[in-house]
Amino acid sequence: MLAYMDKSIATLRAATTKNQDKTKKNIMDRMAENKELITQLDDVREAKKELDKAQRKIILDNQTLKLQLTKKINDQNNFHEKLYEFYKKVSQKEG
Secondary structure (H helix, E strand, O other): OHHHHHHHHHHHHHHHHHHHHHHHHHHHHHHHHHHHHHHHHHHHHHHHHHHHHHHHHHHHHHHHHHHHHHHHHHHHHHHHHHHHHHHHHHHHHHO
8 A cells, every 4th residue: 555655646746747847838938928029019119109200200391391382372472462563553654
């Protein structure tokens, strides 16, 4: 009976050791995977930050161009108004 108990204890120890090794390997694998995922997430966050910055620059450039275009259109309209007034004065003097 003692030999049977010794054999059972040895079998349980071997199974426990094997189970512990599998668990340790599983934990290490998951840690490595998590580390890789965290690195990838950091890369995605950095890329998003750069894209947001580029988008803000494009929006600002677009607004600047719209403002410049509006100013040019206003300047052109003012020029045409002045030209028309000048034409009217010249026409009145001639007529």
